[in-house]
Amino acid sequence: MNDDFVRHFRSLDNARLTVPEPLASSKADVTVAEYEIGSDRIRLxxxxDRMSEPDCPLYLHLHGGYFINGHGDRDLCFGAYIARRLKGIAVSVDYPLSPEARYPAALNACVQAVEWLQNQDVFSFSREKMSIGGYSAGANLAVGTAIRQMQKTGNLPFKAISLQYAALDFVTASDEKFRRIGREPENDIIPDILTCYLGENTSVQSDYFVSPLFAPEQALSEFPPTQILTAGKDPLRIESERFAGRLNNAGVKVLLQTFADADHGFMLNFQSEWMSAIEVVASFLATTLRP
Structure with a gap:
């Protein structure tokens, strides 16, 4: 394991810009409570929203960062914006990070968060208005969590799923992903990321809990309405489009939208069209959970 890679990758993320308006002020109209659950003390x-009612909707947010970078103020502000638009609750999961906690630790933590939310009596929300989503690695975990929960219980608790520039395919080589969108291959960090996430067990990268693009159709057919946002310049765009096609073929209602001038990470790196994309997510969730 290249410790320098991990330190460098995390330092880049920590050096990102502060949260701009109108997202930054979203926290003024919400309350934020922290809970630690399970033996691993997973933080939620x-x-x-201060105006929410007991039977309000809930959105479970899973942050990105290639399984290496953690939860931050950007995620709190994003969650606050969603909670306000839903007049409900957003729960952000601070799942364990690689390489300190390798696959399937993050996925297990997200599944545990779902189970805790369904069974806790600390705060109220409607179990019939629960949704899940995430960006990049978080979108990967959102799909995996939905499938794992369905396999464990025979029931999918989510009424909506929102995926933003999802990392769904760790089988296709990065160079090929760049070529598919007409870009020259750039510095390839995926092998280092996979080593962090999987350790030496790289044979599981085709497992559909690592590469959800290849999930069985039977599992996908149970998905609720699913929103998929992509960035036109993102090497991961094609795998999201393929996943949207697979969901559509499985009979799932899919809303696919591409932000043509954007690149990977644009929403919470506050790049081209970032606020428009956040509003698209909020509108989809509000419309689906509060019809």
Whole structure:
């Protein structure tokens, strides 16, 4: 394991810009409570709109960062914006990071968060208005969590799923992903990321809990309405489009939208069209959970 890679990758993320308006002020109208659950003390940030009612919707947010970088203020502000638009709750999961905690630790933590939310009596929300989503690695975990929960219980608790520039395919080589969108291959960090996430067990990268693009159709057919946002310049765009096609073929209602001038990470790196994309997510969730 290249410790220098991990330190460098995390330092880049920590050096990102502060949260701009109108996202930054979203926290003024919400309450934020922290809970630690399970023997691993997984931290959940429960962000509640001050005007929410007991039977309000809930959105479970899974942050990105290629399984290496953690939860931050950007995620709290994003969650606050969603909670306000839902007049409900957003829960952000601070799942364990690689390489300190390798696959399937992050996925297990997200599944545990779902089970805790369904069974806790600390705060109220409607179990019939629960949704899940995430960006990049978080979108990967959102799909995996949905499938794992369905396999464990025979029931999918989510009424909506929102995926933003999802990392769904760790089988296709990065160079090929760049070529498919007409870009010259750039510095390839995916092998280092996979080593962090999987350790030496790289044979599981085709497992559909690592590469959800290849999930069985039977599992996908149970998905609720699913929103997929992509960035036109993102090497991961094609795998999201393929996943949207697979969901559509399985009979799932899919809303696919591409932000043509954007690149990977644009929403919470506050790049081209970032606020428009966040509003698209909020509108989809509000419309689906509060019809």
């Amino acid at each position: 940030y429960v962000i509640r």
